Amino acid sequence: MAKDLLLEIGLEEVPARFLRAAMNQLRDKTVKWLDDSRLAHGEAKAFATPRRLAVWVKDVAEKQEDINEEVKGPSRKIAQDENGNWSKAALGFARSQGVTPEEFTFREIGGVEYIHARKSSIGTSTDAIVAEALQNIITSMNFPKNMRWGAYDFRFVRPIRWMVALWGHDVIDFEITGVQTGRVTRGHRFLGTETEIAEPTLYMEALREQHVIADVEERQAMISAQIAHLAAEQKWNIDVKEDLLEEVLFLVETPTVLYGTFDPAFLNIPQDVLITSMREHQRYFPVLDNEGQLLPYFVTVRNGDSRSLDVIARGNEKVLRARLSDAKFFYEEDQKIKIEDAVAKLDNIVFHEEIGTLGEKVRRIRQIADQLGAALQVPAEQAVNISRAADISKFDLVTQMVYEFPELQGVMGEDYARKAGENEEVARAVFEHYQPRFAGEAAPASLTGSLISIADKIDTIVACFSIGIIPTGSQDPYALRRQAAGIVQILLERGLALTLEQIFDITLNIHENLRNMKRSSDIIRIELNEFFGLRVKKLLSETLRYDVVDAVISAGFSHIGSVVSRGNDLMKAVTEVPDFKLIIESFERVSNLAAKSAGAVVNPALFSEAGETELFAAWETVSTPYHNLLADNRTGEALNLLATLRPAITSFFDHIMVMVDDAAVRENRLALLTLIDRDIKQYADFSKLVK
Known part of the structure; x- marks a missing residue:
């Protein structure tokens, strides 16, 4: 007869950011053991609160399958x-x-x-193996950080205080760090008491009676419903960020939403400062009006019931008042510092001991941004703005506000720059040059912000590559992958006429002139090309077939807009154009024979067959406009024009033998095919397409 299995690990309060992964890990390890042990079972459900991790598996078989x-x-x-x-x-x-x-x-x-x-x-009975298995599951769990306690060598996320292990009505007997399993669990730290679990199906209800909502989804639904009710009642927009909701979810066992107020005088501080202080320090949800402006209220979630909420609100208001007073002080003090003095302090901050100071980095950013602007032939007035914005791009890193709230870098820089009299474009670029900071965030809206963002990111990447810091596997301490993806996104979304090759060359030359490079620029350039190639491939793979991605990348990806356009148009042709397979095959025939060419130059005087003359004429008609279309990024039209070569290619192969005995004629025909193949491969390597 099958029985339900329950395992609960009672702990000191676990950091909220660890809990979801730990809960899933416990469930996955338990299910894997059951499957590997040939123990039939039903659904497995995991639970987590700040003080417990648990898994409940329904209908576990009494013995292994024979x-x-x-x-x-x-x-x-x-x-x-x-x-x-x-x-x-x-x-x-x-x-x-x-x-x-x-x-x-x-x-x-x-x-x-x-x-x-x-x-x-013959299968072994579950009774005989379950205790050792559950003990091994617990001791094999891993966490971002572990701790030891007492005289034990055992490491776990937090000290284990109790364990519940039941198979049906029976206790599964084992011990870890002196804690013996049983059927007694503990309720809410202040509202609940110890209680016995008679059997696994009663687990959630027994905890509910002790003011613990063990089910994560139920707790989240309660929080969301209470916030929605409060928002409707007060006619507020409560700004609920998913990451904060996730954290709050694992800070409470019985959630109760409440709100408080703060002095409206604090609204003179930039809104981002107030919101950041509320979220990062207090885990509060900010309240906005219909125009998105902050109101002098906050929403929080109590770990407890609804008794004495007014007292709890006043306590939270007192703590927040102190936080906002600190922010107000920092904000006012920061504005007393001159921007030039702040910039000078960057020379005292080490970016990396082998790369140099932040001041040196800023000077490189200025040179890279200036040269990128020159490559785009920006107007003189904008070139001045680019230089100025680059010079002051990092000045807010020495302010008290950014020291307290690092996530406000750029935000405070923009505000302080504007108040110091910098023009709007320069002030905005100080903020924008950090964009995109993460996947899904928009690229900078201005050209000035875009160029400084590219300069900042490529400087970091090249500097790290120059000392051998190159991401491998999951190791990427300087977020170089994210910064490379940001550069690709900016080039694409802004439609900048810059190639990766130009950006690499400009940056490497500046580093060579300003630093003693430990590694060869030629080697770094190859590594950069491979590194960015993977970022471009990832971008294309989000919407295109893998073979289309390989085909267009093989033709070059330095111009981001071009490779994306070629990929989209080729995908459309492959999936929508009737008989496009025949076009691909004709291009492959050209490529296969062109590979045999010894590099001769085409001599029309050696043509002896009409098919040669016709193919050469077709190529002459197509080649120049084809290259012009590619240069204008009109890649759909370029592909259509390239496809018009197919009849002449087909006729050529139907009537002409290429590999003839006459060496001069043979090489001339191979040279003709090479001309065409070079043009084709500027679009894609069609041999990589799956027909």
Whole structure:
């Protein structure tokens, strides 16, 4: 008879950011053990609160399934030598299956004889294996940070204070760090008491009676519903960010939403400062009006019931008043500092001991941004703005406000720059140059902000590559992948006529002039190309077929707008144009023979067949306008024009033998095909397409 399985690990309060992953890990490890152990089971549900991790599995079988199966091994040819002796492969197979070679049978499959082993075993009862298994599951769990306690060497996310382990009505008996399993759990730290769990199906209700909502989804629904009710009642817009909601969700066991107020005089501080202080320090949700302006209220979630909410609100108001008073002080003091003095202080802040100071980085950003602007031939007035914005782009890093709230870098810079008299474009660029800071955020709206953002990001990437800091696997401490993706996004969204090659060359030359490079620029350039190629491939793969992505990237990706346009238009042609397969095949025939060319130059005087003359004429007609269309990024039209070569290509191959004995004629025909192949491969390598 199947029984439900319950495991609860009672803990000191666990950091909220660890809990969802830990909850899922506990469930996944339990399910994997059940599956690996051949124990049939039903649904597995995980639970987590600040003080507990738990998993409940329905209908766990009383014993393992019996094994009675036949396993195929190596062929007779491999299993036995010419004298009939068993080989090492056969003996190893026997050991792995728990049988002796004498128990092997032979069976013919596809004309080849293979040895087979029959495995049979009686399943073990769940009672006999479950205690050790659950103990191993707990001790094998891993967390971002662990701790030891008492005299124990065991490490866990937080000290274990109690454990509940039940299989049906029975306690599963084991011990970890002196804590013995049982059926007694603990309720809310202040509102609940200890309570017994008679059997797993009563777990959630028993905790509910002790003021603990164990189900994560239920807790989240309660919080969202209470916030929505409060917003409707007060006619507010409560700004609920998913990351903050996730954190609050794992800070409480019984959620109760309440609100408080703060002095409207604080609204003279920039809204972002107030919101950041509320969210980061107090885990409060800000309240906005219909125009998105902050109102002097906040919403928070109490870990408890609705009693004495007015007292709780006053306590939160008192704490927030102190926080906002600090922010007001920082804000006023920061404005007393001159921008030039703040910039000078950047020379005292080390960006990286092998790369230099922030001041040196800013000077490189200025030079890179200036040269990018020159490459785009920006007007003189905008060039001045680019230089100024680059010079002051990092000045707010030395302010007290950004020291207290690092996430406000750029936000405070824009505000302080504007108040110091900088023009609007310069002030805005100080903020925009950090964009996009994460996937999904918009690129800078202005050209000035875009160029400084590119300069900042490529400077960091090249500087890190120059000292061997290159992301590998999951290791990317300086977020270089994200910064490379940001550059790609800016080039694409802003439609900038800059290539990655130009950006690499400008940056490497500046680093060579200003720093002692530890590694060769040529090697770094190759690594940059590979690194950015992966970012471009990831971008294209979000919307295009893998073979289309490979085809267009093979033709070059330095111009981001071009490779994206070519990918989109080629995808459309492959999926929508009738008989496009025939066009691909004609291009492949050209490419296959062009590869045999020795590099001769086409000489029309050597043409002896009409098909040669017709193909050369078709190419001359198409080539110049084709290149012009590619230059204008009119890639759909370029592909259509390229496709008009197909009849001439088909006729050429139908009537002409390329690999003739006459070396001059042969090389001339190969040279003609090479001309066409070079043009084709500026669009894509069509051989990579799956037909």
